[in-house]
Amino acid sequence: MARRRAVALLALVLLVAWAGARAQDEVPFVTTPDPVTLAMLRLAGVGAQDLVVDLGSGDGRIVITAARRFGARGLGVEIDPALVDLSRANARAAGVAGRVEFRVEDLFQTELSAAQVITMYLLPEVNLQLRPRLLALAAGTRIVSHDWDLGEWQPERSLTLEVPEKAIGRDKRSTVHLWVVPAQVQGLWCSAGGSLAITQRFQTFSATLSAHGAPAPVVVFDGRIVADRLHAGTDAQAAAIALRLAGDALEFTRFGGPASQFRDRRFTRAGPLGCR
Ligand SMILES: C[S@@+](CC[C@H](N)C(=O)[O-])C[C@H]1O[C@@H](n2cnc3c(N)ncnc32)[C@H](O)[C@@H]1O
Structure with a gap:
């Protein structure tokens, strides 16, 4: 009887732990290959007037490229402090430290309202968790995602690139999607x-x-x-x-x-x- 109760208790603890596991804890560090970064920023039409926010910014490459190639300002938020240090060093080396900022921050806590462009290379379930906040942004905010979509919210445009240097996946192909936040007129x-x-x-x-x-x-x-x-x-x-x-x-x-x-x-x- 005591053993059965212990097993039931363990099952309950595991269930609660599983339910409480946050999807964002599971997004690994995998870099977006450079041609895909460029395709994302071009698809979003990034320009000098834009603030580009990369959610889960890894080594900072998307934000740094947005500043260096398109003259944008950038903010990268990243949970891993070592990657934030690396991003800051990469920004200095690229000569754009004055235009970009990197923060150790949980992307679910990031204030997004100042962004004109949001970039993401996360996971499908994390994208879906973010979707209500993205839909609530100012009309016209552009969102680009590497590989993963936003479920039933159809992209305005998608394109697929052959990427032989891609670190993961069998296909060596990347898809990038663009959404434009619609005005809320319901x-x-x-x-x-x-x-x-x-x-x-x-x-x-x-x-x-x-x-x-x-x-x-x-x-x-x-x-x-x-x-x-x-x-x-x-x-x-x-x-x-x-x-x-x-x-x-x-x-x-x-x-x-x-x-x-x-x-x-x-x-x-x-x-x-x-x-x-
Ligand atoms: C797939 S990588 C993408 C890195 C970069 N955006 C790129 O495309 O090259 C996802 C990044 O998100 C970070 N990450 C995971 N969960 C996070 C969270 N809750 N808040 C901020 N960053 C997170 C990971 O540490 C990882 O560096």
């Missing part, structure tokens, strides 16, 4: 004489434009959100209807067909009592 929006009801899933949406008192919607359309811009359909250039989130208001920038009656209206978020 909910009911009101203007003089009408309303716009939007349901949003990551960067896709469905919208119903209605005129007050009319028995049927003016128009129903589905589309995509890129940063602060919404467009009907899948092709931004060809879209007949497009909107922009300007401050706290949605405005039509293209208003094909029946939407034209709302061309000059601004839509602001409904209060607790709806649009009237």
